[in-house]
Amino acid sequence: MTRARLVTAVLFAAATVLAACTKSTQTTTIDTTQTQTVISTRPATTPAFKPAPVTTVDPLPPGAAPAKGEVERPCPYILSSQDQGPVSMADLEGDRVYRTTVLTNLKPVGCRFYFWAGPFEAIAEIAPRTFASPEAARAAMIATAAVDPSAEGFHNLVPGVDAISYRTRFFGPDGKGDWACVFVRGKVMVVVRTQRTDTSFNGREIVQAIAAKF
Numbered sequence: 001m002t003r004a005r006l007v008t009a010v011l012f013a014a015a016t017v018l019a020a021c022t023k024s025t026q027t028t029t030i031d032t033t034q035t036q037t038v039i040s041t042r043p044a045t046t047p048a049f050k051p052a053p054v055t056t057v058d059p060l061p062p063g064a065a066p067a068k069g070e071v072e073r074p075c076p077y078i079l080s081s082q083d084q085g086p087v088s089m090a091d092l093e094g095d096r097v098y099r100t101t102v103l104t105n106l107k108p109v110g111c112r113f114y115f116w117a118g119p120f121e122a123i124a125e126i127a128p129r130t131f132a133s134p135e136a137a138r139a140a141m142i143a144t145a146a147v148d149p150s151a152e153g154f155h156n157l158v159p160g161v162d163a164i165s166y167r168t169r170f171f172g173p174d175g176k177g178d179w180a181c182v183f184v185r186g187k188v189m190v191v192v193r194t195q196r197t198d199t200s201f202n203g204r205e206i207v208q209a210i211a212a213k214f
Contacts, residue, residue, distance in 0.1 A: 049131075049140040054147070056172040057122040060099055060114045070101040075111035077126060077210040089113045092205045093194055095123040103127065108188070108214070115195075121171050124206065125193045128214060137184045138162075144182050144191060157204060158211040161185055165200040168193065181207050185214040 058067065066072055074080065079088040080100045090097045096116040103110035103125075110127040114120055131137040141164060145151040151166035163183035170178035170193040180193040181203035192206050 049136070049143050051140075051144045051147070054169045056169050057112065057125065058172075059118075059120040060101070060122070061118070061120045066101045069103060069105035070112065071104055072099060072101050075100055075102060075113070075126065076109070077111060077213045078206070080113060087209055089124055089206070092209060093124045093202050094196065097123065121195060123195045125170065125191075126206075126210065127191045127193070129189050129191075131187050131189065134184065134187055137187050137189045140189050141182050141184045144189070148176075152200070154204065157183065158208055161207075161211050163204065163207050165203060171195040179203050183207050183211060185211055188214045190214055 060066060075089070078092075079085045080097045081090045082088050088097075089100075090113075093113070097113045098116035098120075099114040101112045101114075103112060106128055107130055108128050110125065112122050112126075113124045115123050129137075129140070131140060141162075145164040145166040147168060148166035151164050154163045154165065157163040161183050163181050165179060165181045167176055168178060168180045169176055170180070174195065174197050177197040178194060179196045179200040179202070180191060181200065182189065182191045184190075190207075190210070192203050192210075194203050194206070196202050
C-alpha cells in the first residue's frame with residue numbers, strides 16, 4: 001500500500017469512529033416549571049364617615065316627659081344655670097335654662113338644655129361620639145361641619161384642640177340657621193349645637209368650657 005493510500009485509509013477510519021461516537025451521544029433537556037406564590041396584604045380601609053341627617057329638637061314644656069333616650073338630671077360637663085356657679089350653660093349660651101336632660105344613648109353621654117319660657121325649646125346640646133382613632137374622629141369632625149360651605153375652623157381653640165363653627169339645624173323655626181361648634185379631643189368628637197342664629201361666638205365659648213371633660 002502506498003503512503004498516500006495509507007493516510008487516506010487512516011483518515012477514513014478516524015472519521016468513521018468519530019461519526020459513530022457522535023451518533024451515540026444524546027443530549028437530554030429537562031424542562032422545569034417553578035411556581036411562586038406571592039401574598040399581598042393590604043391594610044383594612046375604614047369607610048368614610050357620613051353624618052346622619054341633622055334633625056331638630058322638640059320643645060319640652062312643663063310636665064312633659066323627656067323623649068326616649070333622655071333622662072332629666074344634671075349634665076356631667078357643665079352647670080345649667082347662673083345660680084349654680086359662675087360658668088354655666090345659661091351664662092355661656094345666653095338664655096335661661098329651666099330643665100336639663102342627659103342623652104343616655106350616646107357614648108359618652110350627651111346633654112340637652114331647655115329654655116325657661118314658652119315654647120320651652122332646647123337652647124343647647126352637647127353630643128359626643130367615640131371613634132376608633134383620633135384620625136377617624138378628626139375626619140368625622142370635618143365631614144360634620146361640611147354641611148355648611150361657610151364653616152370656619154379654629155386652630156387650638158383650647159390648647160391642643162381644634163374646632164369648627166358652622167350652621168346647622170337645631171330649633172325647628174330657625175331652619176339651617178343655628179350655630180354649632182364641633183371639636184375633637186383624642187378619639188372623641190363632640191358637637192355643640194345652640195339656638196343662636198346671630199353669632200357663632202357662644203358655641204365656641206361652650207367648647208372652651210367643656211373640652212377638658214373629654
